[in-house]
Amino acid sequence: MSRNLILRESQIMKVHYITGVAALFVVAVHILMRLVVPYGSSLEYDHVIFNYHNIFYAVLLEVILVLVSIHGFNGLRVILLELRQSTRWENSVTATIIAMIGLVIYGTRTIIIANGLGT
Amino acid sequence: MGVLEQKNNRNNREGFLGWLDPTRYGWERFSYWAQRLTGVFLLVYFVGHVYETSSLTSGKDAWNAMLELTQTVWGHLFLIMVIGTSTFHSVNGIRIIFTELGKGLGKPGRPDYPYYPSSLNRRQRSGIWIALILAAIAMLYGSNVLFSGE
Numbered sequence: 001m002s003r004n005l006i007l008r009e010s011q012i013m014k015v016h017y018i019t020g021v022a023a024l025f026v027v028a029v030h031i032l033m034r035l036v037v038p039y040g041s042s043l044e045y046d047h048v049i050f051n052y053h054n055i056f057y058a059v060l061l062e063v064i065l066v067l068v069s070i071h072g073f074n075g076l077r078v079i080l081l082e083l084r085q086s087t088r089w090e091n092s093v094t095a096t097i098i099a100m101i102g103l104v105i106y107g108t109r110t111i112i113i114a115n116g117l118g119t
Numbered sequence: 120m121g122v123l124e125q126k127n128n129r130n131n132r133e134g135f136l137g138w139l140d141p142t143r144y145g146w147e148r149f150s151y152w153a154q155r156l157t158g159v160f161l162l163v164y165f166v167g168h169v170y171e172t173s174s175l176t177s178g179k180d181a182w183n184a185m186l187e188l189t190q191t192v193w194g195h196l197f198l199i200m201v202i203g204t205s206t207f208h209s210v211n212g213i214r215i216i217f218t219e220l221g222k223g224l225g226k227p228g229r230p231d232y233p234y235y236p237s238s239l240n241r242r243q244r245s246g247i248w249i250a251l252i253l254a255a256i257a258m259l260y261g262s263n264v265l266f267s268g269e
Contacts, residue, residue, distance in 0.1 A: 013219075017212075017216050017219070020209075020212050020216075021213070021216070024209050027205075035264075039264055039265075043186055045175075045179040045182045045183065048175060048182070049175065052175070065169070068165055069165075072158070072161065072162040072165055073162070075155075075158045075159075075162065076159065076162055079155050079158070079159065083134055084132070084134075103166060103169060106169060106170075106173065107169045107172075107173075109176075110169070110172055110175060110176055113175075113176040114175045114176060
């Protein structure tokens with residue numbers, strides 16, 4: 001395992017489990033927001049923008065984005081580390097962190113812009 | 120075997136094929152690779168979903184054009200797969216967390232022939248079955264919502 005880790009693998013796995021369980025709850029709220037209105041109209045542009053204007057919902061989306069990104073990319077990192085072991089490979093696999101940060105930035109951009117758009 | 124020879128000996132490394140071999144370890148092996156495959160599938164979906172929703176920033180026409188991709192039979196079938204895999208991944212993930220915490224593993228016993236490990240017991244298997252059954256129910260519910268459009 002890489003010596004430059006800030007967290008031990010056992011601590012990273014705790015983060016993995018906590019983000020997984022937390023994501024389960026916030027994603028459930030996200031899906032319920034779709035089901036409280038008729039399915040067809042829940043995806044209409046004006047309705048979606050209206051949801052993004054709700055600051056609590058925008059924060060919820062950001063929380064989902066961060067939790068699922070951490071859980072998902074760490075899961076991918078664990079799978080890749082299980083497949084092969086070498087210092088070079090393990091250092092390369094750390095690149096999943098860059099992909100995770102990139103996705104969070106891209107998703108945050110959408111939330112911020114949609115939050116400021118007119119209906 | 121020398122250290123260098125041992126280091127270069129990769130005969131025992133099966134990679135993906137090792138995961139997918141269903142002939143060993145039974146349902147626990149199935150659960151192992153199903154958790155990983157559903158996880159990778161859901162990560163791909165999540166990245167696609169973040170990209171898909173970014174079309175909001177380009178206006179109503181861009182949003183509607185992106186939405187049309189999922190408003191087809193194949194789009195609905197893909198979303199039903201997402202519903203099933205996410206339900207399985209969540210429920211089986213909770214089982215794995217309990218297992219990691221030492222819950223449901225049973226008491227350690229003397230290793231007698233045919234050496235069935237006490238950790239791979241009925242409680243663990245029923246957890247896998249519950250995950251599969253709930254995934255099937257969620258898929259049926261999702262199909263009903265998606266294809267009836269209500």
